[in-house]
Amino acid sequence: EVQLVESGGGLVQPGRSMKLSCAASGFTFSNYGMAWVRQAPKKGLEWVAYISYDGGSTYYRDPVKGRFTISRDNAKSTLYLQMDSLRSEDTATYYCTTEAGDYWGQGVMVTVSS
Amino acid sequence: DIQMTQSPSLLSASVGDRVTLSCKASQNIYKYLNWYQQKLGEAPKLLIYYTNSLQTGIPSRFSGSGSGTDYTLTISSLQPEDVATYFCQQYNSWWTFGGGTKLELK
Numbered sequence: 001e002v003q004l005v006e007s008g009g010g011l012v013q014p015g016r017s018m019k020l021s022c023a024a025s026g027f028t029f030s031n032y033g034m035a036w037v038r039q040a041p042k043k044g045l046e047w048v049a050y051i052s053y054d055g056g057s058t059y060y061r062d063p064v065k066g067r068f069t070i071s072r073d074n075a076k077s078t079l080y081l082q083m084d085s086l087r088s089e090d091t092a093t094y095y096c097t098t099e100a101g102d103y104w105g106q107g108v109m110v111t112v113s114s
Numbered sequence: 115d116i117q118m119t120q121s122p123s124l125l126s127a128s129v130g131d132r133v134t135l136s137c138k139a140s141q142n143i144y145k146y147l148n149w150y151q152q153k154l155g156e157a158p159k160l161l162i163y164y165t166n167s168l169q170t171g172i173p174s175r176f177s178g179s180g181s182g183t184d185y186t187l188t189i190s191s192l193q194p195e196d197v198a199t200y201f202c203q204q205y206n207s208w209w210t211f212g213g214g215t216k217l218e219l220k
Binding site for chain 1: 208
């Protein structure tokens with residue numbers, strides 16, 4: 001059974017950092033591009049960052065460029081999202097998902113507030 | 115950036131109804147369109163990929179169609195478990211999601 005399990009969320013002050021993890025199992029993680037998608041409370045879905053299967057290519061939506069870093073450890077079947085200089089508008093549930101969108105984690109809530 | 119507009123934002127229908135949800139792209143997305151179902155408190159679930167391909171395990175009452183800038187998700191006979199919010203997503207140029215259609219029972 002395919003599973004994606006996010007962790008690392010919580011409450012953080014504006015300007016501080018937080019790192020999310022997504023542990024994958026049930027499929028060959030190293031064969032798949034992966035992405036982070038977020039959803040602000042009662043809002044729609046927004047793509048945040050993408051990483052290729054081997055980590056060689058990464059892409060970010062404009063509002064998070066220079067602040068967020070997506071990475072992966074294929075030996076550990078784990079995806080990461082390092083979030084620096086957090087802002088209130090980054091408050092959302094963050095989901096990890098496969099490139100095709102066929103598998104999603106359960107989501108982890110990040111709240112940026114003083 | 116490609117913008118995706120879904121209509122209506124809220125749809126009320128009865129069990130057994132044929133339901134049609136619309137999604138319009140700001141430019142041609144060459145059928146690179148997915149549909150997702152999201153129930154309250156859950157992650158999105160892929161229903162349809164590449165406009166009209168049914169994801170494994172999804173009931174056949176769900177179908178998709180469209181081309182160019184205009185796309186449709188159809189539920190042939192609405193069931194109570196279909197109450198959810200539905201999102202379209204283009205992947206022709208990165209990813210953009212529509213604002214969603216909330217489907218409720220009348």
